[in-house]
Amino acid sequence: xxxxxxxxxxxxxxxxxxxxxxxxxxxxxxxxxxxxxxxxxxxxxxxxxxxxxxxxxxxxxxxxxxxxxxxxxxxxxxxxxxxxxxxxxxxxxxxxxxxxxxxxxxxxxxxxxxxxxxxxxxxxxxxxxxxxxxxxxxxxxxxxxxxxxxxxxxxxxxxxxxxxxxxxxxxxxxxxxxxxxxxxxxxxxxxxxxxxxxxxxx
Amino acid sequence: xxxxxxxxxxxxxxxxxxxxxxxxxxxxxxxxxxxxxxxxxxxxxxxxxxxxxxxxxxxxxxxxxxxxxxxxxxxxxxxxxxxxxxxxxxxxxxxxxxxxxxxxxxxxxxxxxxxxxxxxxxxxxxxxxxxxxxxxxxxxxxxxxxxxxxxxxxxxxxxxxxxxxxxxxxxxxxxxxxxxxxxxxxxxxxxxxxxxxxxxxxxxxxxxxxxxxxxxxxxxxxxxxxxxxxxxxxxxxxxxxxxxxxxxxxxxxxxxxxxxxxxxxxxxxxxxxxxxxxxxxxxxxxxxxxxxxxxxxxxxxxxxxxxxxxxxxxxxxxxxxxxxxxxxxxxxxxxxxxxxxxxxxxxxxxxxxxxxxxxxxxxxxxxxxxxxxxxxxxxxxxxxxxxxxxxxxxxxxxxxxxxxxxxxxxxxxxxxxxxxxxxxxxxxxxxxxxxxxxxxxxxxxxxxxxxxxxxxxxxxxxxxxxxxxxxxxxxxxxxxxxxxxxxxxxxxxxxxxxxxxxxxxxxxxxxxxxxxxxxxxxxxxxxxxxxxxxxxxxxxxxxxxxx
Numbered sequence: 001x002x003x004x005x006x007x008x009x010x011x012x013x014x015x016x017x018x019x020x021x022x023x024x025x026x027x028x029x030x031x032x033x034x035x036x037x038x039x040x041x042x043x044x045x046x047x048x049x050x051x052x053x054x055x056x057x058x059x060x061x062x063x064x065x066x067x068x069x070x071x072x073x074x075x076x077x078x079x080x081x082x083x084x085x086x087x088x089x090x091x092x093x094x095x096x097x098x099x100x101x102x103x104x105x106x107x108x109x110x111x112x113x114x115x116x117x118x119x120x121x122x123x124x125x126x127x128x129x130x131x132x133x134x135x136x137x138x139x140x141x142x143x144x145x146x147x148x149x150x151x152x153x154x155x156x157x158x159x160x161x162x163x164x165x166x167x168x169x170x171x172x173x174x175x176x177x178x179x180x181x182x183x184x185x186x187x188x189x190x191x192x193x194x195x196x197x198x199x200x201x202x
Numbered sequence: 203x204x205x206x207x208x209x210x211x212x213x214x215x216x217x218x219x220x221x222x223x224x225x226x227x228x229x230x231x232x233x234x235x236x237x238x239x240x241x242x243x244x245x246x247x248x249x250x251x252x253x254x255x256x257x258x259x260x261x262x263x264x265x266x267x268x269x270x271x272x273x274x275x276x277x278x279x280x281x282x283x284x285x286x287x288x289x290x291x292x293x294x295x296x297x298x299x300x301x302x303x304x305x306x307x308x309x310x311x312x313x314x315x316x317x318x319x320x321x322x323x324x325x326x327x328x329x330x331x332x333x334x335x336x337x338x339x340x341x342x343x344x345x346x347x348x349x350x351x352x353x354x355x356x357x358x359x360x361x362x363x364x365x366x367x368x369x370x371x372x373x374x375x376x377x378x379x380x381x382x383x384x385x386x387x388x389x390x391x392x393x394x395x396x397x398x399x400x401x402x403x404x405x406x407x408x409x410x411x412x413x414x415x416x417x418x419x420x421x422x423x424x425x426x427x428x429x430x431x432x433x434x435x436x437x438x439x440x441x442x443x444x445x446x447x448x449x450x451x452x453x454x455x456x457x458x459x460x461x462x463x464x465x466x467x468x469x470x471x472x473x474x475x476x477x478x479x480x481x482x483x484x485x486x487x488x489x490x491x492x493x494x495x496x497x498x499x500x501x502x503x504x505x506x507x508x509x510x511x512x513x514x515x516x517x518x519x520x521x522x523x524x525x526x527x528x529x530x531x532x533x534x535x536x537x538x539x540x541x542x543x544x545x546x547x548x549x550x551x552x553x554x555x556x557x558x559x560x561x562x563x564x565x566x567x568x569x570x571x572x573x574x575x576x577x578x579x580x581x582x583x584x585x586x587x588x589x590x591x592x593x594x595x596x597x598x599x600x601x602x603x604x605x606x607x608x609x610x611x612x613x614x615x616x617x618x619x620x621x622x623x624x625x626x627x628x629x630x631x632x633x634x635x636x637x638x639x640x641x642x643x644x645x646x647x648x649x650x651x652x653x654x655x656x657x658x659x660x661x662x663x664x665x666x667x668x669x670x671x672x673x674x675x676x677x678x679x680x681x682x683x684x685x686x687x688x689x690x691x692x693x694x695x696x697x698x699x700x701x702x703x704x705x706x707x708x709x710x711x712x713x714x715x716x717x718x719x720x721x722x723x724x725x726x727x728x729x730x731x732x733x734x735x736x737x738x739x740x741x742x743x744x745x746x747x748x749x
Contacts, residue, residue, distance in 0.1 A: 143353060163314075164315055167315075169352060169354075169516065169547075173355060173357075
């Protein structure tokens with residue numbers, strides 16, 4: 001039986017991580033946590049600011065332009081940041097910004113943030129399996145609930161909850177300070193759990 | 203734009219939809235004639251009524267006493283337990299009558315997104331240690347209801363709770379915004395007080411009319427008490443006619459009505475009676491103020507319009523949200539009075555969770571129980587469950603395309619999942635016998651499929667036996683051994699309706715030991731009894747290509 005030998009020899013059922021594609025120029029802060037299972041591809045620079053956490057199998061694609069990730073962001077597994085989207089490749093321009101995440105942004109598992117000058121404001125949470133269309137600008141402390149979609153070029157004001165079938169409402173809890181605090185604490189835990197290997201991407 | 207390919211299916215027609223049902227009340231006037239017709243009638247899967255009688259085998263039950271298939275439409279249901287799906291608390295049916303069909307503990311749905319609401323502690327100053335689990339001592343009030351999906355919380359409608367449990371009763375006592383609300387009990391107490399007050403000090407103006415409009419319950423209660431008083435008063439004062447029984451159905455009021463309409467006009471000697479009735483009338487007056495239940499309609503909607511204007515679109519409740527509020531109004535949590543439907547998001551109330559039931563099913567003919575779940579809420583087991591799948595053979599249909607390489611058409615048909623017109627296609631029907639006796643199966647299909655464009659159908663082996671089901675373990679180990687095959691060749695003509703459905707009449711015969719019936723089996727003699735079951739089923743074969 002498989003239980004005879006413990007986890008050391010256990011094989012993962014997940015497919016191997018493919019590190020194909022060009023290696024992007026990266027600028028990392030010294031305090032970030034990035035798993036060696038993360039996938040960074042593309043030709044444009046990728047910039048990650050201090051104390052952000054990149055989970056394994058997160059995919060950052062800078063083919064469409066620069067990706068910049070602010071302070072204390074958490075990028076979960078199987079996310080695709082800078083995804084080229086379903087409509088094919090964007091025109092590659094110098095100095096083009098693909099995706100900008102401000103501070104305290106969380107992108108949850110399997111969410112997609114498409115490239116094309118997309119902006120996620122401070123403290124925004126992108127729920128599991130959601131999609132942020134290209135060119136969308138999401139304000140501060142927004143919540144994109146799981147499995148929802150923000151259309152291309154959408155403008156979402158601050159403190160908005162996008163829920164259900166594209167419905168929106170204002171978040172009136174006023175707990176942004178608490179959310180930031182929680183984010184800091186979560187990052188403290190994640191740093192102990194995720195072995196960081198930033199040198200792999202240099 | 204090719205339609206999605208169709209996986210072959212089999213549906214079974216429940217005999218309850220026949221014109222000669224086993225039900226107790228058929229008795230149609232033309233019963234005999236239609237029965238005679240029935241024998242020749244072919245079941246038409248395209249008939250509009252067929253949609254309601256066809257079921258997958260998994261949906262069907264079987265009555266062991268009537269030896270008949272029972273579908274969800276022809277079983278009688280009985281409620282075993284009521285429970286709340288959120289807290290899994292069992293609610294006795296006596297409570298149900300008094301408290302309604304909603305959970306009266308702390309289970310609520312979000313009025314915005316119908317997600318479940320959680321009771322969360324809200325510490326008055328936003329304590330920085332709130333989220334630290336270790337130094338968060340026992341959370342203290344106030345508490346709120348919060349939706350973790352859309353981040354709605356009851357603070358948005360200005361409601362906080364003192365205790366984390368019994369939210370329903372706490373919510374009954376507050377209006378949106380936190381103003382206390384008069385519950386039924388309070389009203390009763392207050393009425394008692396006013397009555398004692400008026401009797402003692404005889405000062406009727408000491409009870410100020412409830413400020414603002416009445417809520418629905420108060421309104422009803424006031425009206426009812428007023429009119430019951432009216433009736434009893436007029437009884438004591440009205441000398442001529444007894445008004446004790448105002449109900450139309452009571453015999454005395456009936457005679458009174460008859461007197462009014464017939465006797466008076468014909469017989470002038472009865473006039474005095476009518477006059478006395480008229481005399482007693484003025485004592486029976488209508489409600490005149492709020493205390494008596496009069497609620498003038500507020501036709502001035504300018505304040506509502508103004509509120510809508512201030513709240514604008516995001517603050518306006520959607521039609522769905524208002525629809526769910528109707529349910530709240532039926533329970534005792536109703537917020538606005540008669541004329542102010544909640545139009546604004548700030549007027550919405552948390553929705554108490556609707557209760558669910560566990561039901562047992564009975565055969566409508568012999569009243570035997572077909573399905574009975576465990577009464578315990580958390581258990582998913584059944585005490586009795588006679589599913590048709592363990593009595594009648596399962597029929598599977600799939601294309602037979604590899605056995606005959608000379609016939610290239612079946613493979614071509616299977617390639618894109620569409621049937622080519624005018625090309626014969628072979629299908630394999632597989633019958634699986636669930637019972638432990640050998641079964642004889644007879645199949646019959648109409649020569650052509652009913653419908654505008656008929657397809658020819660040929661069953662190559664219309665009669666065959668299936669071996670008995672063997673041991674349970676054997677069956678599990680070598681599934682598919684006790685199967686027989688019937689080939690069926692069908693030929694598509696030009697078809698317009700694109701799904702080809704073949705009606706097939708299945709007749710199953712088997713022998714059982716009749717010793718099961720007590721009384722008939724004397725001396726333990728082994729008597730065999732023939733059983734037969736016949737039903738129509740529909741084979742959904744596939745779509746026909748329209749090129």
